Amino acid sequence: MKFQKAGQYFNSKILIYLLIVATAIYTLVFTYIYNFKDDGYILADWLINYQDGGFKRRGLSGSFFFLLQDVTGIGLNYLVYFCQFSIISLFFWCYTKLIRYKVTTLLYVSLLLSSIGFVGLLNTVTYVGKKEFIVFLLFTWFVYLLDQEKLSKYKEYLFCILLCVSTLLHEVTLFYIPYFAIALYVKTGNFEAKRYIKYFLAAGIPAILIILFGKNVNEGMSLEMLNSRGVYPTYGIFYWQIDERLYIKEHIKEYRLYIISLAISIIHIGYYLKYLNNRKLLSILLAGAFLFSLPLFYLAIDWGRWMYIHMMLIIVLFALLLRKGGSVYAYEPVVFDKKFYITLFIIIISLIYRVEMSGKGFTFEGIIYRIFIAPLELLNKM
Numbered sequence: 341m342k343f344q345k346a347g348q349y350f351n352s353k354i355l356i357y358l359l360i361v362a363t364a365i366y367t368l369v370f371t372y373i374y375n376f377k378d379d380g381y382i383l384a385d386w387l388i389n390y391q392d393g394g395f396k397r398r399g400l401s402g403s404f405f406f407l408l409q410d411v412t413g414i415g416l417n418y419l420v421y422f423c424q425f426s427i428i429s430l431f432f433w434c435y436t437k438l439i440r441y442k443v444t445t446l447l448y449v450s451l452l453l454s455s456i457g458f459v460g461l462l463n464t465v466t467y468v469g470k471k472e473f474i475v476f477l478l479f480t481w482f483v484y485l486l487d488q489e490k491l492s493k494y495k496e497y498l499f500c501i502l503l504c505v506s507t508l509l510h511e512v513t514l515f516y517i518p519y520f521a522i523a524l525y526v527k528t529g530n531f532e533a534k535r536y537i538k539y540f541l542a543a544g545i546p547a548i549l550i551i552l553f554g555k556n557v558n559e560g561m562s563l564e565m566l567n568s569r570g571v572y573p574t575y576g577i578f579y580w581q582i583d584e585r586l587y588i589k590e591h592i593k594e595y596r597l598y599i600i601s602l603a604i605s606i607i608h609i610g611y612y613l614k615y616l617n618n619r620k621l622l623s624i625l626l627a628g629a630f631l632f633s634l635p636l637f638y639l640a641i642d643w644g645r646w647m648y649i650h651m652m653l654i655i656v657l658f659a660l661l662l663r664k665g666g667s668v669y670a671y672e673p674v675v676f677d678k679k680f681y682i683t684l685f686i687i688i689i690s691l692i693y694r695v696e697m698s699g700k701g702f703t704f705e706g707i708i709y710r711i712f713i714a715p716l717e718l719l720n721k722m
Contacts, residue, residue, distance in 0.1 A: 503517070690706070
């Protein structure tokens with residue numbers, strides 16, 4: 341009886357706020373650490389440029405930072421980190437605004453605790469500082485404006501411009517465009533093909549230009565240019581010479597494990613959808629969004645990363661469907677029924693396993709391992 345009474349005071353909204361703060365701090369701290377280690381991915385990916393060989397994928401950001409450095413004299417590490425800090429912080433701020441007056445539930449919290457949700461950032465440090473945070477920010481802002489009924493025609497065209505720029509910063513933007521169309525449909529309940537086409541064209545046109553005219557990421561002088569500007573990556577994107585499809589074939593045993601993680605995530609999302617209206621249609625739309633991203637899984641080895649982006653966008657999308665409350669602490673009290681115990685079981689499973697960015701798709705090295713077992717192993721080695 342006391343256990344049930346205590347459950348009434350469990351506030352899922354406060355837990356979400358704590359998760360936001362924890363993941364934001366963790367992400368920003370480790371992004372800083374990797375930036376000032378001249379990391380070949382978290383820093384160097386932002387420094388791909390047009391100066392070495394001309395137009396290429398992801399090259400807009402490097403050319404922009406080169407220009408900033410020439411004007412200000414500030415080191416590239418600081419300039420890139422300030423940009424990353426701003427984008428990441430704005431994402432968490434927009435998400436907080438989105439869910440602030442929403443009535444949250446334990447089942448919704450379970451999505452954030454998914455191994456490829458917010459907890460994925462704590463599980464896999466290489467998720468930090470990546471350019472997908474641009475997509476997270478744009479989509480969260482988009483959903484927030486929809487939720488507040490403030491998406492004017494002017495702002496919608498602004499989003500099209502930003503999606504175009506985002507694609508030039510990282511081509512992954514194109515493969516997650518369906519979520520913008522899904523969010524618009526979920527909010528309006530109307531099929532508006534012309535509006536959807538704008539989003540796909542905004543990302544599709546620059547992607548086609550990259551395919552037709554894009555040069556190699558490193559045309560031979562990129563490392564020399566970075567060295568002359570005070571950055572010395574010793575591995576990473578500028579050294580990348582792997583045939584990714586061949587790599588996946590050679591490591592197929594490890595990549596098969598992603599099937600386990602994907603199955604858990606599908607069951608998790610499916611259980612959440614069980615409690616939503618029009619769940620059949622939404623299920624079809626989400627399946628379509630996943631199928632639209634399948635070329636990524638064929639072309640690139642970061643399967644865990646692609647799954648993680650899907651889950652983060654789904655978390656934001658489902659926030660749109662939460663009912664509104666009158667307080668920033670609005671939540672649905674816990675009821676100890678079948679739904680609660682199934683949700684609790686899903687949360688425990690989510691905290692046990694881990695999805696690596698590439699390679700191993702399922703390991704028992706989740707949050708529980710990292711908090712309770714890994715420190716003991718480290719002490720034992722010492």
